[in-house]
Amino acid sequence: MNNVQKSIALAIQAGNDSESEIEKKLLSDFCDEESLIGDGLTAIGVGEWETVKNFMIKVTQPCDSMLRLCLWHGDPINCSRIFYPSLTDEGMCCAFNKVRNEFIFKNPKDTSELNTTVHYPSVDWTLENDFPENAPVDSIPWRPWGAGRHLGLTVVLDANIEEYFCSSEASYGFKVTNDRVGSVRSTFPFF
Numbered sequence: 001m002n003n004v005q006k007s008i009a010l011a012i013q014a015g016n017d018s019e020s021e022i023e024k025k026l027l028s029d030f031c032d033e034e035s036l037i038g039d040g041l042t043a044i045g046v047g048e049w050e051t052v053k054n055f056m057i058k059v060t061q062p063c064d065s066m067l068r069l070c071l072w073h074g075d076p077i078n079c080s081r082i083f084y085p086s087l088t089d090e091g092m093c094c095a096f097n098k099v100r101n102e103f104i105f106k107n108p109k110d111t112s113e114l115n116t117t118v119h120y121p122s123v124d125w126t127l128e129n130d131f132p133e134n135a136p137v138d139s140i141p142w143r144p145w146g147a148g149r150h151l152g153l154t155v156v157l158d159a160n161i162e163e164y165f166c167s168s169e170a171s172y173g174f175k176v177t178n179d180r181v182g183s184v185r186s187t188f189p190f191f
Contacts, residue, residue, distance in 0.1 A: 001168045001175060002160070003030055003091050004059045009165040012059075026055045030091075031166035053087065060092035061160055066174075067094060069156035073145055079155070081119045090168055090175065096153060097141040099125065 004027065012023045067079035086095040099122040120142075123135045131139075144152030161172050168175075 001171070001173055002061055002164045002166075003168055004165040005061055005160075005163045006165040007163060008059050022051065023055060023058075026052065027059070030055075030059070056087065056092050057085070061163065063094035065160060066157055067155060068158050069154075071150075071154040072142070073152070074150035074154075099123070099140050 009027055009031075012020060012027050015021075015023070063083050063085055064080050067083055070077050070079040070082060072082065083094040083096050084098055086093050086098060120138055120140050121136055122140045123132050125131050125135075125141050146152075157174055159172050159174065164172060
């Protein structure tokens with residue numbers, strides 16, 4: 001739920017060049033401080049998608065510092081090979097089991113993959129049609145063997161609380177969303 005890493009936010013606030021001014025305005029907006037819309041944001045390029053995207057990548061906690069241990073079917077697996085950064089309406093998220101954009105969006109060329117390498121093949125799976133007939137066993141989306149700790153995904157997370165600057169909620173922790181089977185949300189606060 002941490003939108004911005006504290007160490008990066010403090011460095012932005014201390015900066016005095018023109019890039020820092022743009023980042024200060026984005027930081028203020030990203031942290032829901034008073035609106036800057038009337039402050040000439042588009043005139044200085046803050047409203048350009050590449051500027052916003054690069055800012056989000058720079059300030060958010062990277063997946064590899066959040067995900068400390070991953071197990072799939074009870075076996076250790078490198079977290080960076082199964083979780084990918086993804087831009088959402090909540091900010092930057094770490095997505096597990098995300099199929100390629102061409103299976104999700106009508107215009108996948110208009111979306112960003114954030115220069116990530118997908119390590120496993122994706123298939124065009126849907127709830128209604130299931131998996132294609134010849135889908136490889138290790139294709140994304142992965143299927144758990146059943147319910148329980150040793151049959152699906154186990155993750156050890158680090159909220160990095162000392163790096164919280166502005167949170168999407170009034171607590172520390174993570175939001176877990178299952179977008180494949182409806183919109184189930186769980187929030188795991190840490191105090």
